[in-house]
Amino acid sequence: MLEVNGLSKEFGGVIAVNDLSFRVVERQIKSIIGPNGAGKTTLFNLLTGLAPCTRGNITFLGKNICGLKPHVIAELGMSRSFQNVEIFDNMSILENVMLGRHCRTGCGVLNVALRRKRAVEEERKIREEALRQIETVGLDADPDASPASLPFGKRRLVEFARALATSPKLLLLDEPVSGLNIRETEQVAELIRRLRSSGITVMLVEHDMSVVMEISDDVLVMDYGTKIAEGKPRDVQRNEEVIARYLGQSRSNAESTKP
Template identity: 55%
Template structure:
């Protein structure tokens, strides 16, 4: 589904991502973890088209996408959420999700301007599909409320529904549990698993290790921009290099 080949990103003298390679197989939940400053969000921005790699290749379903604009990547079947919730002010929850359908709409400018019947049918279909997504995420009751006025966990759900509205083949989730309480985090875990079971491949960045270990099929570990490990959760938990970056090296006690 996705392949990174020796991807690097430099900002001046800083190498935020350094020669990172890995694959994401279709139908899995794959997590990218690492301490703060490891390059996780930069890596996501490279994949989604918000940044262009300094070197290396990124392939989505066999097609090179590095340097491609985000809206073009979205049209190919990749969608994302953001570490900091990014909703439009003044829009209801339903309208916010409907925005995500734009990439799949067929009506052009003139059809909309002249209010052709096909435009109205498509608008109705977009509204119905968006409501279905709100219902799936158990937030349909907030459809007519301004999205940015909702509780943090509900806003996160709206953002996820907007990403799903694009009908992605690959969904990028940037810290989906950030700022959520224990109950909300459990709901997010349930939802991500359900999304995978719908046939959508998931790549996520997350700091909540319990969530990562519970739902991930595979994990990539970054440290200072470099990949130091890639394996199944049980092996990552036992990896000495991973343990060292999270817990630090044992200090020797002098005599």
């Protein structure tokens, strides 16, 4: 479904992603892990078209998407969440999620300005779909309220619902459980698994090893922009280089969170 070949990104001499190649197959949960500054978020920005890649190519559903605008990539079926939750505080929760339907709907200015039947009908469908996604992520909040006053965990759910409203085939989640408490973390892990079983492929960047090891089918470890290991969670955990360069230093943390 997604194939990345020899992907590189330089920022004024600094190499953020270096000759990276990997594949994501359909209905897989693939996690990207690695220390801070390993280039994980940059990779997401390259995939979604927010930053142009320096070299290499990205094939999504058989189509080369390098150099395409972000909104075109979204239309192709890739959606994402952001590390620090980028939702729109100038809209209600429902409207935030309704925005996600934007690329799946097509009424033009004239249709909506004149409130043609088609536009009214479409708007009704957008609303229904948005409410459905709010339910899917399990967000209990007044959909007409502003998201500005929501606690962080719920803001994250709004963002998930918005991403899901775009009917993605591939969903990129940037640190989906950072800043969440244990219960919320479980809730999100459960949600990701449910999404996979509904046919959505998920890629996530995450630091919480217990979540990564529990839900991933495949793990890719990055450091300094390059791939240092890739494979089943179990294999990666045993990989000596990974332990030396990354897991080793966080093992104590990872173990302390387990009872």
